[in-house]
Amino acid sequence: MTVRPILVAPDKRLKLYSNPVEKVDAEIHALLDDLMETMYAGDGLGLAAIQIGVPKRVIVVDVHATADAPTPLKLVNPEILWFSPERIVYEEGCLSFPEYFADVERASAVRVRYLDENGKTQEIEAAETLAVCLQHEVDHLDGKLFVDHLSLVKRGIILRKMAKAARAQVKDA
Numbered sequence: 001m002t003v004r005p006i007l008v009a010p011d012k013r014l015k016l017y018s019n020p021v022e023k024v025d026a027e028i029h030a031l032l033d034d035l036m037e038t039m040y041a042g043d044g045l046g047l048a049a050i051q052i053g054v055p056k057r058v059i060v061v062d063v064h065a066t067a068d069a070p071t072p073l074k075l076v077n078p079e080i081l082w083f084s085p086e087r088i089v090y091e092e093g094c095l096s097f098p099e100y101f102a103d104v105e106r107a108s109a110v111r112v113r114y115l116d117e118n119g120k121t122q123e124i125e126a127a128e129t130l131a132v133c134l135q136h137e138v139d140h141l142d143g144k145l146f147v148d149h150l151s152l153v154k155r156g157i158i159l160r161k162m163a164k165a166a167r168a169q170v171k172d173a
Helices: 026-041 128-141 152-172
Strands: 046-048 058-061 073-083 087-092 102-107 109-115 121-127
Touching: 026 046, 026 058, 026 073, 046 128, 058 128, 073 128, 087 128, 102 128, 109 128, 121 128
Parallel strands: none
Antiparallel strands: 046 058, 058 073, 073 109, 087 102, 109 121
């Protein structure tokens, strides 16, 4: 397992649509392991393959409480089948937007179909934090970022700050 560098906004690759996985094989197993290791190293709740520059429909999530044992989920080709009509507002962050958080409104529950790490079709029904995390990560696979759910003003402020920070890093390098 390897901790991989995470793409940081405004990297254009974060807006790419990710391709379906044809077969869950050794390459996908290694990718899932690297994603999990990278997510834990970044202290995140979820991570999509595109966030490490791999445009494949693969995500990992773990929303366990700090005092609890890890509950990792590895999902290949996740597809949200159902969104609850009830909504929840959750303060979201993203490993591709370090230090930026914003309230985002999403469905409070979802049902997701995916392939597990053995290539077997599974379904999960999730609520609250797990539902929000799954929606956030599936959005990544479609080239959508959590800031895309914000008003134009809020999104613009965050993206300008990110671009300015990126320019400063290049200048200092």
